[in-house]
Amino acid sequence: MADTTGAATPDTVAVHGDDGVRRRDFINIAAVSAAGFGGVAVLYPLISQMAPSADVLAESSTEVDVSAIEPGQAIKAVFRKQPLFVRRLTEKEIAEANAVSVSSLRDPQTLAERTKEGHQDLLVTMGVCTHLGCVPLGAAEGENKGEFGGYFCPCHGSHYDTAARIRKGPAPTNLEVPEYEFTSDTVIRVG
């Protein structure tokens, strides 16, 4: 801004004086640095919001006590906000699963591959139909278990056998077996 008195102001010195260019550079650099710092200050909360919260971490695994599940019974639990079926197979259901020719299956897997060694009677699967995600029937007492005695999805008629393998209907794959391990003889940790 010009001074009507004709005296040079600090700004006009900055623009026109020998030191002016350096001063202006300093102002620009200071402005860029402030913007950079502001950018970091804004980014940090965004990044920290993207990190999983304590509740999400807590939900990333689920412990299930399987001791009370009798042969022929199943329970429904929740794993990562989705239904989880834990089923204790009877001797007959195990025999039926093992009698199937695996190569004839749409998604070929043996019962042994879908269970843990020494615990072939405990079938742990997601309760989510692999067609379009409905919750199949068959885990609760008295529900329709479908033509193969496992689970039945009424949405479009998918039938799963006693190893929860797809046998009939549109579902492309077996019910998913999630990652899990036995933490004792009676407790499993899923996830």
Ligand code: FES
């Ligand atoms: S969602 Fe299960 S058969 Fe379609």
